[in-house]
Amino acid sequence: MKHRTFIWFILPSAVAMLLFIAAPIVSVVFQSLYAPHEQVLVEVENCGPFGCTKSTSVDQNATQQLRDEQPLGRFVGGAIYTNRSHLAFAEIGDAWRNSDSVGAFLSAVMNLPFYSALAFTLAYTAIVTPCAIIFGFLIALAVNTLPRLLKGPMIFFSLLPMIVTPLIGALILFWMIDARGIIGSFIQYLANDPDLSLKASTPLTWIMLMVYGIWSTLPFAFVVYYAGLQTVPQDTLESAMIDGASRWERIRHVVIPHLLPLTTFLVLIKIMDNFRVFEPIVSFNAAAHAQSLSGFIYQDLSGETQLLSSAAATSSDHPRRLRPAFASHHARTSVNTAIREPEKWPA
Protein backbone atom coordinates (compact mmCIF):
# COMPACT_ATOMS: atom_id res chain seq x y z
CA MET A 1 0.00 0.00 0.00
CA LYS A 2 1.30 3.45 -0.87
CA HIS A 3 2.14 5.73 2.04
CA ARG A 4 -0.37 8.32 0.91
CA THR A 5 -3.15 5.76 0.66
CA PHE A 6 -2.19 4.31 4.04
CA ILE A 7 -2.35 7.74 5.69
CA TRP A 8 -5.83 8.40 4.30
CA PHE A 9 -6.83 4.91 5.39
CA ILE A 10 -5.84 5.36 9.04
CA LEU A 11 -6.63 9.07 9.31
CA PRO A 12 -10.22 8.69 10.65
CA SER A 13 -9.07 6.19 13.30
CA ALA A 14 -6.08 8.30 14.23
CA VAL A 15 -8.21 11.44 14.60
CA ALA A 16 -10.80 9.57 16.69
CA MET A 17 -8.07 8.14 18.94
CA LEU A 18 -6.47 11.54 19.37
CA LEU A 19 -9.80 13.17 20.19
CA PHE A 20 -11.33 10.53 22.43
CA ILE A 21 -8.31 8.83 24.00
CA ALA A 22 -5.19 10.99 23.87
CA ALA A 23 -6.82 14.38 24.44
CA PRO A 24 -8.77 13.35 27.58
CA ILE A 25 -5.65 11.75 29.06
CA VAL A 26 -3.56 14.86 28.42
CA SER A 27 -6.38 17.00 29.80
CA VAL A 28 -6.63 14.92 32.98
CA VAL A 29 -2.87 15.01 33.52
CA PHE A 30 -2.86 18.78 33.00
CA GLN A 31 -5.79 19.33 35.38
CA SER A 32 -4.18 17.11 38.01
CA LEU A 33 -1.51 19.77 38.43
CA TYR A 34 -4.16 22.16 39.75
CA ALA A 35 -6.26 22.10 42.92
CA PRO A 36 -9.57 23.88 43.60
CA HIS A 37 -9.27 27.40 44.95
CA GLU A 38 -9.57 27.91 48.66
CA GLN A 39 -12.80 29.52 49.78
CA VAL A 40 -12.58 33.20 50.58
CA LEU A 41 -14.00 33.53 54.06
CA VAL A 42 -15.55 36.57 55.62
CA GLU A 43 -15.50 37.15 59.34
CA VAL A 44 -18.68 38.93 60.35
CA GLU A 45 -19.19 40.63 63.68
CA ASN A 46 -22.87 40.91 64.56
CA CYS A 47 -23.69 43.49 67.22
CA GLY A 48 -27.05 43.64 68.97
CA PRO A 49 -28.51 44.79 72.25
CA PHE A 50 -26.82 41.96 74.12
CA GLY A 51 -23.33 42.36 72.74
CA CYS A 52 -21.35 41.33 69.66
CA THR A 53 -20.75 37.86 68.24
CA LYS A 54 -18.38 36.85 65.47
CA SER A 55 -19.21 34.35 62.76
CA THR A 56 -17.42 33.26 59.61
CA SER A 57 -19.03 32.80 56.22
CA VAL A 58 -17.98 32.34 52.62
CA ASP A 59 -17.53 35.47 50.54
CA GLN A 60 -19.28 34.25 47.42
CA ASN A 61 -18.33 37.19 45.26
CA ALA A 62 -14.64 37.07 46.09
CA THR A 63 -14.58 33.30 45.67
CA GLN A 64 -16.36 33.52 42.33
CA GLN A 65 -14.02 36.27 41.18
CA LEU A 66 -11.05 34.10 42.09
CA ARG A 67 -12.52 31.17 40.16
CA ASP A 68 -13.26 33.35 37.15
CA GLU A 69 -9.72 34.68 37.08
CA GLN A 70 -8.15 31.22 37.35
CA PRO A 71 -10.74 28.66 36.23
CA LEU A 72 -8.28 25.74 36.43
CA GLY A 73 -7.68 26.39 40.12
CA ARG A 74 -4.41 27.07 41.86
CA PHE A 75 -1.26 25.46 40.50
CA VAL A 76 0.11 22.83 42.89
CA GLY A 77 2.43 20.92 40.56
CA GLY A 78 2.91 17.33 41.65
CA ALA A 79 1.62 17.92 45.18
CA ILE A 80 -1.55 15.90 44.57
CA TYR A 81 0.51 12.91 43.42
CA THR A 82 2.84 13.04 46.40
CA ASN A 83 0.40 13.82 49.22
CA ARG A 84 -0.57 11.31 51.92
CA SER A 85 -3.58 10.06 50.02
CA HIS A 86 -1.47 9.01 47.05
CA LEU A 87 2.27 8.35 46.80
CA ALA A 88 2.92 9.79 50.28
CA PHE A 89 6.61 10.57 49.73
CA ALA A 90 6.93 12.53 52.98
CA GLU A 91 5.27 9.79 55.05
CA ILE A 92 7.47 7.12 53.48
CA GLY A 93 10.55 9.21 54.27
CA ASP A 94 9.38 9.60 57.87
CA ALA A 95 8.66 5.89 58.16
CA TRP A 96 12.13 5.03 56.79
CA ARG A 97 13.85 7.36 59.23
CA ASN A 98 11.81 6.33 62.26
CA SER A 99 11.59 2.57 61.72
CA ASP A 100 13.88 0.22 63.61
CA SER A 101 13.47 -2.68 61.20
CA VAL A 102 12.29 -3.50 57.70
CA GLY A 103 9.16 -5.05 59.21
CA ALA A 104 8.29 -1.86 61.05
CA PHE A 105 8.90 0.16 57.87
CA LEU A 106 6.67 -2.12 55.81
CA SER A 107 4.01 -1.99 58.51
CA ALA A 108 4.07 1.81 58.39
CA VAL A 109 3.91 1.80 54.59
CA MET A 110 0.98 -0.62 54.61
CA ASN A 111 -0.97 1.89 56.69
CA LEU A 112 -0.88 4.28 53.75
CA PRO A 113 -3.98 3.82 51.59
CA PHE A 114 -2.30 3.74 48.18
CA TYR A 115 0.37 1.22 49.17
CA SER A 116 -2.12 -0.95 51.02
CA ALA A 117 -4.28 -1.09 47.89
CA LEU A 118 -1.24 -1.71 45.69
CA ALA A 119 -0.07 -4.59 47.91
CA PHE A 120 -3.44 -6.33 47.83
CA THR A 121 -3.86 -5.83 44.09
CA LEU A 122 -0.40 -7.20 43.30
CA ALA A 123 -0.83 -10.16 45.67
CA TYR A 124 -4.28 -10.90 44.23
CA THR A 125 -3.00 -10.73 40.66
CA ALA A 126 0.12 -12.77 41.39
CA ILE A 127 -1.81 -15.59 43.06
CA VAL A 128 -5.13 -15.69 41.24
CA THR A 129 -3.73 -15.47 37.69
CA PRO A 130 -1.45 -18.56 37.72
CA CYS A 131 -3.83 -20.60 39.89
CA ALA A 132 -6.81 -19.93 37.62
CA ILE A 133 -4.79 -20.75 34.50
CA ILE A 134 -3.22 -23.93 35.87
CA PHE A 135 -6.46 -25.33 37.32
CA GLY A 136 -8.37 -24.28 34.20
CA PHE A 137 -5.88 -26.24 32.09
CA LEU A 138 -6.11 -29.32 34.30
CA ILE A 139 -9.92 -29.28 34.24
CA ALA A 140 -9.92 -28.83 30.46
CA LEU A 141 -7.61 -31.84 30.11
CA ALA A 142 -9.85 -33.92 32.37
CA VAL A 143 -13.11 -32.88 30.70
CA ASN A 144 -11.59 -33.60 27.28
CA THR A 145 -11.18 -37.25 28.25
CA LEU A 146 -14.81 -37.68 29.35
CA PRO A 147 -17.36 -39.57 27.23
CA ARG A 148 -19.32 -37.30 24.90
CA LEU A 149 -22.51 -37.78 26.95
CA LEU A 150 -20.94 -36.33 30.09
CA LYS A 151 -19.06 -33.48 28.44
CA GLY A 152 -22.08 -31.18 28.00
CA PRO A 153 -23.31 -31.23 31.63
CA MET A 154 -19.75 -31.04 32.90
CA ILE A 155 -19.00 -27.96 30.77
CA PHE A 156 -22.25 -26.33 31.91
CA PHE A 157 -21.56 -26.81 35.61
CA SER A 158 -17.91 -25.81 35.17
CA LEU A 159 -18.95 -22.54 33.60
CA LEU A 160 -21.50 -21.68 36.31
CA PRO A 161 -19.14 -19.54 38.45
CA MET A 162 -18.33 -17.45 35.39
CA ILE A 163 -21.83 -17.28 33.90
CA VAL A 164 -23.46 -15.97 37.06
CA THR A 165 -23.08 -12.24 37.56
CA PRO A 166 -19.95 -11.64 39.67
CA LEU A 167 -21.87 -9.66 42.29
CA ILE A 168 -24.40 -12.48 42.74
CA GLY A 169 -21.72 -15.17 42.84
CA ALA A 170 -19.75 -13.23 45.42
CA LEU A 171 -22.88 -12.56 47.48
CA ILE A 172 -23.76 -16.26 47.52
CA LEU A 173 -20.29 -17.12 48.81
CA PHE A 174 -20.50 -14.21 51.25
CA TRP A 175 -23.56 -15.82 52.86
CA MET A 176 -21.94 -19.24 52.92
CA ILE A 177 -18.73 -18.07 54.60
CA ASP A 178 -20.72 -16.24 57.27
CA ALA A 179 -20.03 -17.61 60.74
CA ARG A 180 -23.55 -19.10 60.61
CA GLY A 181 -23.18 -20.24 56.97
CA ILE A 182 -22.28 -23.73 55.91
CA ILE A 183 -18.70 -22.99 54.74
CA GLY A 184 -18.02 -20.70 57.70
CA SER A 185 -19.24 -23.38 60.10
CA PHE A 186 -17.17 -26.05 58.34
CA ILE A 187 -14.01 -23.95 58.62
CA GLN A 188 -14.77 -23.32 62.31
CA TYR A 189 -15.08 -27.10 62.72
CA LEU A 190 -11.78 -27.72 60.88
CA ALA A 191 -9.97 -25.06 62.93
CA ASN A 192 -11.69 -26.22 66.11
CA ASP A 193 -12.47 -22.58 66.87
CA PRO A 194 -16.18 -21.73 67.20
CA ASP A 195 -15.39 -18.00 67.21
CA LEU A 196 -13.39 -18.02 63.99
CA SER A 197 -14.72 -15.50 61.47
CA LEU A 198 -13.36 -15.20 57.95
CA LYS A 199 -14.60 -11.65 57.80
CA ALA A 200 -12.85 -10.44 60.95
CA SER A 201 -9.25 -11.22 60.02
CA THR A 202 -7.22 -9.43 57.35
CA PRO A 203 -5.18 -12.48 56.22
CA LEU A 204 -8.30 -14.66 56.11
CA THR A 205 -10.16 -11.97 54.19
CA TRP A 206 -7.35 -11.81 51.64
CA ILE A 207 -7.34 -15.60 51.28
CA MET A 208 -11.13 -15.63 50.97
CA LEU A 209 -11.05 -13.01 48.21
CA MET A 210 -8.32 -14.87 46.36
CA VAL A 211 -10.14 -18.19 46.59
CA TYR A 212 -13.24 -16.47 45.25
CA GLY A 213 -11.12 -14.92 42.47
CA ILE A 214 -9.78 -18.33 41.44
CA TRP A 215 -13.22 -19.93 41.66
CA SER A 216 -14.90 -17.26 39.53
CA THR A 217 -12.20 -16.79 36.87
CA LEU A 218 -11.04 -20.38 36.48
CA PRO A 219 -13.93 -21.28 34.09
CA PHE A 220 -12.69 -18.73 31.56
CA ALA A 221 -9.28 -20.41 31.42
CA PHE A 222 -11.02 -23.78 31.29
CA VAL A 223 -13.24 -22.93 28.33
CA VAL A 224 -10.38 -21.33 26.37
CA TYR A 225 -8.14 -24.33 26.95
CA TYR A 226 -10.96 -26.75 26.18
CA ALA A 227 -11.49 -25.02 22.83
CA GLY A 228 -7.75 -25.11 22.22
CA LEU A 229 -7.60 -28.84 22.99
CA GLN A 230 -10.01 -29.53 20.12
CA THR A 231 -7.38 -28.16 17.73
CA VAL A 232 -4.43 -30.27 18.93
CA PRO A 233 -3.23 -32.26 15.87
CA GLN A 234 -4.24 -35.88 16.32
CA ASP A 235 -1.48 -37.05 13.94
CA THR A 236 1.19 -35.70 16.24
CA LEU A 237 -0.47 -37.23 19.28
CA GLU A 238 -0.73 -40.63 17.57
CA SER A 239 2.89 -40.44 16.45
CA ALA A 240 3.91 -39.73 20.04
CA MET A 241 1.87 -42.71 21.22
CA ILE A 242 3.50 -44.98 18.62
CA ASP A 243 6.88 -43.73 19.84
CA GLY A 244 5.89 -44.86 23.34
CA ALA A 245 5.23 -41.47 24.92
CA SER A 246 3.29 -41.62 28.14
CA ARG A 247 0.24 -39.39 28.72
CA TRP A 248 2.30 -36.88 30.67
CA GLU A 249 4.96 -36.82 27.91
CA ARG A 250 2.30 -36.22 25.25
CA ILE A 251 0.93 -33.33 27.31
CA ARG A 252 4.42 -31.98 28.01
CA HIS A 253 5.78 -32.18 24.45
CA VAL A 254 2.68 -31.89 22.23
CA VAL A 255 -0.29 -30.32 24.00
CA ILE A 256 1.42 -27.60 26.03
CA PRO A 257 3.55 -26.25 23.12
CA HIS A 258 0.43 -26.25 20.94
CA LEU A 259 -1.51 -24.25 23.55
CA LEU A 260 1.29 -21.80 24.30
CA PRO A 261 -0.20 -18.92 22.24
CA LEU A 262 -3.50 -19.40 24.11
CA THR A 263 -1.61 -19.33 27.39
CA THR A 264 -0.03 -16.02 26.45
CA PHE A 265 -3.46 -14.66 25.60
CA LEU A 266 -4.91 -15.95 28.88
CA VAL A 267 -2.06 -14.57 30.97
CA LEU A 268 -2.49 -11.11 29.47
CA ILE A 269 -6.27 -11.11 29.82
CA LYS A 270 -6.22 -12.48 33.36
CA ILE A 271 -3.54 -10.07 34.54
CA MET A 272 -5.58 -7.15 33.21
CA ASP A 273 -8.80 -8.55 34.72
CA ASN A 274 -7.31 -9.34 38.10
CA PHE A 275 -5.52 -6.03 38.32
CA ARG A 276 -8.95 -4.37 38.07
CA VAL A 277 -10.41 -6.41 40.94
CA PHE A 278 -13.26 -4.46 42.50
CA GLU A 279 -16.60 -6.32 42.81
CA PRO A 280 -15.51 -9.03 45.27
CA ILE A 281 -14.42 -6.43 47.81
CA VAL A 282 -17.80 -4.72 47.54
CA SER A 283 -19.79 -7.97 47.63
CA PHE A 284 -17.81 -9.43 50.52
CA ASN A 285 -18.05 -6.11 52.35
CA ALA A 286 -14.30 -6.48 52.86
CA ALA A 287 -13.13 -2.89 52.43
CA ALA A 288 -12.00 -2.76 56.07
CA HIS A 289 -9.42 -5.49 55.45
CA ALA A 290 -8.66 -5.32 51.75
CA GLN A 291 -8.58 -2.50 49.28
CA SER A 292 -7.75 -2.78 45.59
CA LEU A 293 -6.40 -0.10 43.31
CA SER A 294 -9.75 0.09 41.51
CA GLY A 295 -11.53 0.54 44.83
CA PHE A 296 -8.96 3.09 45.89
CA ILE A 297 -9.48 5.09 42.68
CA TYR A 298 -13.27 4.83 43.08
CA GLN A 299 -13.14 6.08 46.67
CA ASP A 300 -10.65 8.78 45.78
CA LEU A 301 -12.71 10.15 42.91
CA SER A 302 -16.14 9.68 44.51
CA GLY A 303 -14.84 11.43 47.64
CA GLU A 304 -13.69 14.29 45.45
CA THR A 305 -17.09 14.44 43.77
CA GLN A 306 -18.89 14.42 47.12
CA LEU A 307 -16.60 17.16 48.36
CA LEU A 308 -17.32 19.33 45.34
CA SER A 309 -21.06 18.59 45.48
CA SER A 310 -21.17 19.39 49.16
CA ALA A 311 -19.23 22.59 48.61
CA ALA A 312 -21.50 23.62 45.75
CA ALA A 313 -24.67 22.86 47.72
CA THR A 314 -23.44 24.72 50.76
CA SER A 315 -22.19 27.64 48.71
CA SER A 316 -25.51 28.07 46.92
CA ASP A 317 -27.46 27.74 50.15
CA HIS A 318 -25.33 29.91 52.38
CA PRO A 319 -26.25 33.48 51.26
CA ARG A 320 -29.96 32.76 51.60
CA ARG A 321 -29.51 31.66 55.21
CA LEU A 322 -27.31 34.60 56.08
CA ARG A 323 -29.58 37.27 54.63
CA PRO A 324 -31.79 37.81 57.74
CA ALA A 325 -28.73 38.17 59.91
CA PHE A 326 -27.34 40.87 57.68
CA ALA A 327 -30.68 42.63 57.50
CA SER A 328 -31.29 42.90 61.23
CA HIS A 329 -27.84 43.70 62.52
CA HIS A 330 -25.11 46.17 61.98
CA ALA A 331 -22.27 44.31 60.37
CA ARG A 332 -18.59 44.93 60.21
CA THR A 333 -16.56 42.66 57.99
CA SER A 334 -12.98 41.67 57.63
CA VAL A 335 -11.78 39.32 54.91
CA ASN A 336 -9.32 36.52 55.25
CA THR A 337 -8.78 33.24 53.45
CA ALA A 338 -8.73 29.78 54.88
CA ILE A 339 -9.69 26.26 53.97
CA ARG A 340 -12.83 25.09 55.67
CA GLU A 341 -14.18 21.59 55.76
CA PRO A 342 -17.55 21.57 53.95
CA GLU A 343 -19.17 19.20 56.43
CA LYS A 344 -18.57 21.75 59.20
CA TRP A 345 -20.32 24.56 57.36
CA PRO A 346 -23.75 25.63 58.57
CA ALA A 347 -26.42 23.14 57.51
Added chain:
Amino acid sequence: MEFLLIWLVIASFPFLWTLWGSFKVEGDFFSSPDWANALYGTMTTVETGSSFTGTACGGAWVQEEFCGGGSTR
Protein backbone atom coordinates in the same frame (compact mmCIF):
# COMPACT_ATOMS: atom_id res chain seq x y z
CA MET B 1 -12.16 -38.54 37.57
CA GLU B 2 -12.03 -37.76 41.31
CA PHE B 3 -10.47 -34.43 40.45
CA LEU B 4 -13.40 -33.61 38.18
CA LEU B 5 -15.93 -34.65 40.80
CA ILE B 6 -14.28 -32.35 43.35
CA TRP B 7 -14.34 -29.51 40.84
CA LEU B 8 -17.97 -30.23 40.01
CA VAL B 9 -18.88 -29.90 43.68
CA ILE B 10 -16.80 -26.73 44.11
CA ALA B 11 -18.32 -25.12 41.00
CA SER B 12 -21.94 -25.99 41.53
CA PHE B 13 -22.48 -26.51 45.26
CA PRO B 14 -22.78 -22.80 46.20
CA PHE B 15 -25.53 -22.27 43.64
CA LEU B 16 -27.39 -25.48 44.40
CA TRP B 17 -27.16 -24.87 48.14
CA THR B 18 -28.42 -21.30 47.80
CA LEU B 19 -31.20 -22.40 45.44
CA TRP B 20 -32.27 -25.03 47.99
CA GLY B 21 -31.94 -22.52 50.83
CA SER B 22 -34.07 -19.98 49.01
CA PHE B 23 -37.08 -22.23 49.72
CA LYS B 24 -36.30 -22.27 53.44
CA VAL B 25 -36.58 -19.66 56.16
CA GLU B 26 -33.47 -17.90 57.44
CA GLY B 27 -33.30 -20.12 60.53
CA ASP B 28 -32.82 -23.15 58.32
CA PHE B 29 -30.42 -21.60 55.81
CA PHE B 30 -28.11 -20.51 58.63
CA SER B 31 -28.74 -23.51 60.90
CA SER B 32 -25.14 -24.06 61.94
CA PRO B 33 -26.03 -26.14 65.06
CA ASP B 34 -27.61 -28.81 62.88
CA TRP B 35 -27.39 -28.72 59.10
CA ALA B 36 -30.08 -31.37 58.86
CA ASN B 37 -32.50 -28.50 59.50
CA ALA B 38 -31.43 -26.95 56.22
CA LEU B 39 -32.06 -30.20 54.39
CA TYR B 40 -35.39 -31.09 55.98
CA GLY B 41 -36.66 -27.56 56.66
CA THR B 42 -37.39 -28.02 60.36
CA MET B 43 -37.75 -24.30 61.13
CA THR B 44 -39.55 -23.76 57.83
CA THR B 45 -42.14 -26.35 58.84
CA VAL B 46 -42.58 -24.72 62.24
CA GLU B 47 -42.99 -21.24 60.77
CA THR B 48 -44.95 -21.95 57.59
CA GLY B 49 -46.46 -25.41 58.03
CA SER B 50 -44.54 -26.81 55.08
CA SER B 51 -40.91 -27.83 54.56
CA PHE B 52 -40.68 -25.45 51.60
CA THR B 53 -41.73 -21.83 51.38
CA GLY B 54 -41.80 -19.23 48.67
CA THR B 55 -41.60 -16.37 51.11
CA ALA B 56 -37.89 -16.69 51.80
CA CYS B 57 -37.43 -13.34 50.13
CA GLY B 58 -38.82 -11.81 53.29
CA GLY B 59 -36.29 -13.62 55.44
CA ALA B 60 -32.59 -13.90 54.83
CA TRP B 61 -32.71 -12.31 51.40
CA VAL B 62 -34.28 -9.05 52.44
CA GLN B 63 -32.03 -8.78 55.46
CA GLU B 64 -29.05 -9.32 53.21
CA GLU B 65 -30.41 -6.62 50.89
CA PHE B 66 -30.64 -9.00 47.97
CA CYS B 67 -34.24 -8.57 46.89
CA GLY B 68 -34.05 -4.81 46.58
CA GLY B 69 -37.11 -4.37 48.75
CA GLY B 70 -35.20 -2.39 51.34
CA SER B 71 -33.25 -3.46 54.37
CA THR B 72 -34.72 -4.49 57.67
CA ARG B 73 -31.56 -3.38 59.45
